[in-house]
Amino acid sequence: MSPRAFTFREILRDSVVLLLAGIAVGLVANGISPRGLSLRRDYFAGLNRPGAGHATSESRAASFARAPAVASESTGINAARRVRLAARGIDLADHARAVELFRDGDYVAGRIVFIDARDDVHFKAGHIRGAWQLDHYRLEQHLTEILGACAIAERIVVYCNGGECEDSELAANDLLQFGVPATKLLVYAGGITEWTSQGMPIETGSRASGQSLP
Amino acid sequence: MNRPVPSRGWVRRASRFVLGALFVYFGLAKALDPAGFLKLLRQFDLLPGPFALNLTAAVLPWCEMLCGAALVFGLRVQAAALAVLVMLASFTIAVTVRAWSIYQTGPLSFCAIHFDCGCGSGEVVICVKLLQNTALAALAGLVVAGSTESRGDDPT
Numbered sequence: 487m488s489p490r491a492f493t494f495r496e497i498l499r500d501s502v503v504l505l506l507a508g509i510a511v512g513l514v515a516n517g518i519s520p521r522g523l524s525l526r527r528d529y530f531a532g533l534n535r536p537g538a539g540h541a542t543s544e545s546r547a548a549s550f551a552r553a554p555a556v557a558s559e560s561t562g563i564n565a566a567r568r569v570r571l572a573a574r575g576i577d578l579a580d581h582a583r584a585v586e587l588f589r590d591g592d593y594v595a596g597r598i599v600f601i602d603a604r605d606d607v608h609f610k611a612g613h614i615r616g617a618w619q620l621d622h623y624r625l626e627q628h629l630t631e632i633l634g635a636c637a638i639a640e641r642i643v644v645y646c647n648g649g650e651c652e653d654s655e656l657a658a659n660d661l662l663q664f665g666v667p668a669t670k671l672l673v674y675a676g677g678i679t680e681w682t683s684q685g686m687p688i689e690t691g692s693r694a695s696g697q698s699l700p
Numbered sequence: 701m702n703r704p705v706p707s708r709g710w711v712r713r714a715s716r717f718v719l720g721a722l723f724v725y726f727g728l729a730k731a732l733d734p735a736g737f738l739k740l741l742r743q744f745d746l747l748p749g750p751f752a753l754n755l756t757a758a759v760l761p762w763c764e765m766l767c768g769a770a771l772v773f774g775l776r777v778q779a780a781a782l783a784v785l786v787m788l789a790s791f792t793i794a795v796t797v798r799a800w801s802i803y804q805t806g807p808l809s810f811c812a813i814h815f816d817c818g819c820g821s822g823e824v825v826i827c828v829k830l831l832q833n834t835a836l837a838a839l840a841g842l843v844v845a846g847s848t849e850s851r852g853d854d855p856t
Contacts (some may be wrong), residue, residue, distance in 0.1 A: 492778055497844070501786070504770060508763030523734050523758050527726030530742055570720035571828065573798040623735035652739075661705070 521624070529623065532659035533570065558565040564675050567655060575668035576658055577641055581684060584674045587612065587643055588686070599639040601632065602678070603646040603657035612688040614645070614681060615698060628694060629664070636666045648677025714848045715839040716781065720771025721846065723784055726820030727764030734758060744794050761820075763787070772842070781843035788840060791819065792833045799826040803835030 516522040523529075568578050579587070592598045593616065600617035609619045615635075619671050620632050636642055642661065646653035654673045662668055674681075682688060690697045730737040738757035747753045764787065770780035796816045803810050813829035819829070 497778045497782055500776045501783040504767055504776065504779055504783050505763050508766040509759045511766060512731075512759030512762030513764060515731070519734075521732075521734055523738060523754045525751060525754045527754070529735075529754070530750070539709065605733075621735075624737070685823060 494557070521622070530652075530656070532574075532656060541633045554642075567652075567675060568671070571655065571658070574659070574662060576662075576671045579672040579674045581674075581676050581680050583672070583678070584643055584681070585684075585686065587641055587672075593638065596635065596638050598641045600633050601642060601644045601657060601661075603644055603653040604678070605694055608647070608678075610691055611680065612682070612690050614678070615687050615689040615693065618646075618693060619688075620657045620660065622653055622660055625660060629660075632661075633641070633664055633666070635700060636661060636670070639670060641672065642666065642670050643674050645674035645677045645681070647681035648675065648681075651677055683689075702712055712843055716771040716777050716843045719784060719836060719839045719843065720727070720768045720773075723768030724772065725768075726770060727761040727766075729820035730757075730761035730818070731765065734761075737761065737818055740816055743815075744798050745820075746794060746797070760787075764820075771817040777853065778844050778846065783839045785837060785844060786836045788833055791817075792830065792837070793831075795819075795826065811854045 516525075522628060564578060570656055571578060587593065587598050588600070590598055593600075600614045602613040602617040602619050603622060604613075604619070605623070606619075609621075613619070618632050619628050621627060622673050644654045644658045644661070646657075654675075654677065658671050658673050661671060678688070687698055707754065737760075741747070741757050742753060747756055762781070763783070767780040767783045767787070770776050771784070798817075799810065800815045802808070802813050802815075811825065814823055814825040816823045817829060818840050824832075
């Protein structure tokens with residue numbers, strides 16, 4: 487039997503069927519995967535609010551240039567972030583402040599807490615020694631233990647990758663939503679990138695794994 | 701009646717394999733990290749509201765993978781290639797609009813702009829991305845234009 491050519495109408499119909507099948511498979515996969523998204527949740531609620539100090543187009547543009555001035559890039563991003571956080575009563579912490587808190591005796595006692603707002607893969611690859619993990623996109627994973635630690639803590643430092651990363655800000659907003667006072671919260675804008683670049687120690691694997699770098 | 705052109709048969713097969721494999725790879729990269737894809741998708745600021753954003757992040761990678769797999773395995777290849785062509789056109793418009801908005805805010809030349817477009821290939825220079833998409837669209841067009849497959853299936 488000789489091959490039959492498809493009409494464009496048939497091709498179009500089959501394309502639509504393929505895409506609908508993709509949507510159906512995607513919905514099922516999203517529903518059963520532990521990494522699945524909650525379709526109705528506004529993951530960026532704290533960042534989208536009008537007047538909340540969204541990152542300016544200039545600050546975003548700076549980070550897209552191939553060779554931008556790094557200082558002006560981070561300054562622009564942090565200025566926008568500072569405005570958004572200040573609207574909620576949360577302060578930004580610079581590297582010196584983060585190091586000071588890390589070295590404070592209260593850190594070991596649990597009165598200072600570091601929270602890593604990145605996902606499992608990044609957390610296990612290396613986090614600030616003793617930090618807890620709070621992934622904004624999988625809140626249910628660690629929230630109970632985090633809230634317990636936050637109840638005892640007097641200072642809570644939340645960080646992510648640094649630079650354009652907004653996960654620390656989103657995680658800080660989550661903690662606010664769950665009743666952690668804004669006065670306890672600090673967002674370390676430099677994040678793990680600045681931490682490691684300054685030669686500060688990190689821990690790999692799970693929290694308190696004892697596997698430290700360098 | 702359209703008959704296969706033997707000398708072009710292997711080009712078409714190679715095109716669908718390359719295109720299919722790339723779409724499976726790009727789709728898989730996104731499907732394995734839906735939150736990461738969601739964050740990148742949000743930066744385009746094109747979708748109206750959280751539901752549309754979340755839904756797109758959840759299902760688009762699977763549409764890419766399904767169409768890619770259909771191309772690789774030779775099932776409904778013209779339909780899959782057409783779907784890929786439509787997706788490529790949409791992605792190209794989206795990255796161009798975003799790059800243009802960045803271009804307008806600063807002194808950078810258009811081709812100096814680079815960002816992670818959420819395409820599954822990491823950070824890209826916009827002009828390189830546009831060339832890549834044009835090349836992939838040409839491959840998809842070649843497969844769509846082919847009419848040698850019985851009922852659109854081409855297991856060879």
